[in-house]
Amino acid sequence: MTDIHPDILEEVEDCIRRVKAFQEAQGRRIHRDIKRSRKGREGLAELAALGLTLPEDFRALYHNHNGIRFKIVSQWEQNVLLDYYWPQIDQTVLSCKIQQVKKRRGDGVSGDRLEVLRGIPGTPFLDLDFDAVRDGAMPLLMNWGRISRRNYIGFDSTLAMLRSVCAAQDAGILRYRTEREGDRERSEIDYDPRALWDVIRPFNPRADYWPALIAGTLDWDMIELPPSNGIIPRDPEIDRLIWGEPGEYQRKWEEDRQRRSATRRKRQAAALLERLAQDQPKATETEVLFDGEIFADHHQFHLADINAEIDLGDDWVGEAMDTRIHCRSGVLVVTTARDMPVPVRVELHDAEPAINLEMADHVVLGKLRTSGRLVIAGPTDSFANAPRIPVPKGMLQAMVVFTGLGTLSEDGLDGQDRYSIHLWPGRGGGITVLREWDGD
Structure with missing residues (x-):
């Protein structure tokens, strides 16, 4: 995982720095969660072990960072890349494992972008489209649950995505809502798709769905969805990929909660004793x-x-x-x-x-x-x-x-x-x- 060209790694790091600065300037707290971590490289090794050819720019994205830790806050509060969540690498590993299971069973996964986007509702994905590699670049797809005009965006590559985000920031066409406005949520980002496409077009010449989106000819509501409750049925093998064996997820969650609680209690107790010793x-x-x-x-x-x-x-x-x-x-x-x-x-x-x-x-x-x-x-x-x-x-x-x-x-x-x-x-x-x- 060390064979990343220095120029690509330097540009990716510069993009992350600019994204953090933009988020901080917007008064958002998400920039505090973009931290350096070697776990990103560990996850990249696990992806490589799956036999997947990982593009250099995607590896550079996780080389020194591990995305954003999922928190129990509003969906929009933790979004950082345009209007999307940058998941920790283990979620991307899980996404790829699920896709491999579906491909092996012939469950309808294909190179078509809209098909690939059919993830598990409620699970954030930053997906590489392994079936659509062209000219050495691998498309990057981001979505959150069901496909819609506001919950779907695709880029020619990881580097194209990062360049697009920074260019849109520099152009001043991104705005975070400070209050709820109609069906738009507080903290949700707002931009004009036409203005955005004008800025990011040089980085994404192959994103052929954008013209249809701008022209209004793409009928998002007619895209076939799973049953009316929006839940895609999962077979036992995929359930085990996500949750482990029955009861395993709850056990791990409880152990992690107790460990974090014990650490926090010790730290707070030590601080309290120090304060009491100084000021009875x-x-x-x-x-x-x-x-x-x-x-x-x-x-x-x-x-x-x-x-x-x-x-x-x-x-x-x-x-x-x-x-x-x-x-x-x-x-x-x-x-x-x-x-x-x-x-x-x-x-x-x-x-x-x-x-x-x-x-x-x-x-x-x-x-x-x-x-x-x-x-x-x-x-x-x-x-x-x-x-x-x-x-x-x-x-x-x-x-x-x-x-x-x-x-x-x-x-x-x-x-x-x-x-x-x-x-x-x-x-x-x-x-x-x-x-x-x-x-x-």
């Missing part, structure tokens, strides 16, 4: 601001500044699943174990309180900016009638303490779970988990 909390004056029940519809309730905008979008969900809280623009979202009325207590302190972490199931630090009055309510409650809470103006630190998380009934409707929020003046930092719940 003193006795604080305490005022109970609220002590009652809140209807935690959709497993959440909000503590928000009276002037805050509550429309949070969807990109906070993945974070809140891990930390159980989310903080943004004067809003603190607490994720609850039950989708029912739950007991909530809010206390105001003049300084950081001393909390016995061993008595809690889950403890996490956050922050909340206020104008002097807070509202506490569930997401479907009327904020006009919700309780108002007077607090100091400015930045408050917030410690959310979860107890009784392991007391839920089998149907999840009853339990002794409680949620205590401790507030005190201070700037604080980002979200920090001090004690993590290991249960469901």
